[in-house]
Amino acid sequence: MPRRPPAPGEYKVVLILRAELRLTAGKAAVQAAHAAVMLALAAEHRDRVAFDRWVSAGQKKIALVVPTLDDLEGVERAARARKIPTVWVEDAGLTEVPPGTRTCLGLGPAPASEIDAITGELSLL
Amino acid sequence: MPRRPPAPGEYKVVLILRAELRLTAGKAAVQAAHAAVMLALAAEHRDRVAFDRWVSAGQKKIALVVPTLDDLEGVERAARARKIPTVWVEDAGLTEVPPGTRTCLGLGPAPASEIDAITGELSLL
Numbered sequence: 001m002p003r004r005p006p007a008p009g010e011y012k013v014v015l016i017l018r019a020e021l022r023l024t025a026g027k028a029a030v031q032a033a034h035a036a037v038m039l040a041l042a043a044e045h046r047d048r049v050a051f052d053r054w055v056s057a058g059q060k061k062i063a064l065v066v067p068t069l070d071d072l073e074g075v076e077r078a079a080r081a082r083k084i085p086t087v088w089v090e091d092a093g094l095t096e097v098p099p100g101t102r103t104c105l106g107l108g109p110a111p112a113s114e115i116d117a118i119t120g121e122l123s124l125l
Numbered sequence: 126m127p128r129r130p131p132a133p134g135e136y137k138v139v140l141i142l143r144a145e146l147r148l149t150a151g152k153a154a155v156q157a158a159h160a161a162v163m164l165a166l167a168a169e170h171r172d173r174v175a176f177d178r179w180v181s182a183g184q185k186k187i188a189l190v191v192p193t194l195d196d197l198e199g200v201e202r203a204a205r206a207r208k209i210p211t212v213w214v215e216d217a218g219l220t221e222v223p224p225g226t227r228t229c230l231g232l233g234p235a236p237a238s239e240i241d242a243i244t245g246e247l248s249l250l
Contacts, residue, residue, distance in 0.1 A: 015158060025150040026188035026250030032154035033140060033161035033186050040162045041169070058217065061158050063151035092183065125151030 011054040013039055013108035014119050016064045018072060021103060027096050028104075028125065031089050032063050035106030038087045043109050047085070054109035063125035072105050078118040084110040136179035138164055138233035139244050141189045143197060146228060152221050153250065156214050157188050160231030163212045168234050172210070179234035188250040197230045203243040209235045 015032040017023065023031065040059070043051035054060070066072050079086050089104040091097050107115055140157040142148065148156065165184070168176035179185070191197050204211045214229040216222050232240055 015154065017154075024250070025153055026190075028150055029140065029142075029154040029157035029188040029250060030186045033158040033188075034184065036158035036162050037165045037184060040166065044166070059159065059162060061155045063154040063158075065151075125149070125154060 009053075010057055010060065010112045011050060011109040012060040012062065012112045012115060013054065013106060014062050014064055014115055016066055016072060016075060016105045016107070016119070016122065017125055018069055018103065019065050019067050020069070021097055021101070023096060023103070028063075031091065031104040032061075032106075032125075034089045035087055035104045036061055038089075039085060039106045039108060042085060042087065050085075050109045059109075060112075064119060064122040065125045066122060069102060072102070075107075075118060075122075076105055079107050079115075082110075082114055082118065084108060084114055084118075134178075135182055135185065135237045136175055136234040137185040137187065137237045137240060138179065138231060139187050139189055139240055140250075141191055141197060141200060141230045141232070141244070141247065142250055143194055143228065144190050144192050145194070146222055146226070148221060148228070152228075153188075156216065156229040157186075157231075157250075159214045160212055160229045161186060163214075164210060164231045164233060167210060167212065175210075175234045184234075185237075189244060189247040190250045191247060194227060197227070200232075200243060200247075201230055204232050204240075207235075207239055207243065209233060209239055209243075
């Protein structure tokens with residue numbers, strides 16, 4: 001499945017899961033949705049320009065996957081260095097993983113070029 | 126995987142996908158995240174009580190699946206009859222489905238008892 005090249009200046013959100021957790025599709029969807037809601041609300045209140053650009057262009061989201069938590073922490077450090085908004089989802093651990101497990105890292109909304117610079121080589125979920 | 130019984134008065138969101146579309150886990154996660162963001166923003170601006178109750182209790186979300194669009198439309202009619210907030214996600218059709226395809230129905234935030242009355246028998250995604 002080819003990844004469409006982003007339009008110039010397009011804002012997007014990426015939602016990155018950990019392959020090692022072997023979550024069900026439903027659990028992965030819920031973790032991604034948690035991250036997306038937190039990023040949307042944070043942007044709405046803290047960076048209205050980014051929020052408006054992202055929503056007006058269809059609030060683009062991509063779900064990606066990395067092998068391990070170490071990999072995810074590396075992506076987070078790279079995002080923070082570029083001042084891209086980040087959010088961790090920690091699961092309450094009621095079903096598939098222990099409480100407090102970091103299940104998903106969300107990034108953005110931010111310009112696609114900024115996000116792609118640190119996530120462009122990651123696999124689609 | 127047992128479903129935890131909801132606490133009395135607990136608010137939640139459900140995100141319902143169509144099995145017939147055979148979406149990848151990543152595509153399903155993105156559709157669910159679209160629905161969750163739209164429901165969160167709508168509640169924040171239109172029903173602050175529901176929004177606050179849902180967020181303060183950890184913005185609970187569950188991903189479910191029905192076989193067909195007909196099934197999903199039936200759930201939507203039942204939700205509207207109970208005045209539960211609903212949102213459709215229509216995919217831009219860039220990858221896995223034709224443009225305008227209804228990929229996901231989101232419900233809530235609403236009291237778990239209300240949502241469970243119409244979705245309690247559906248399968249987890």
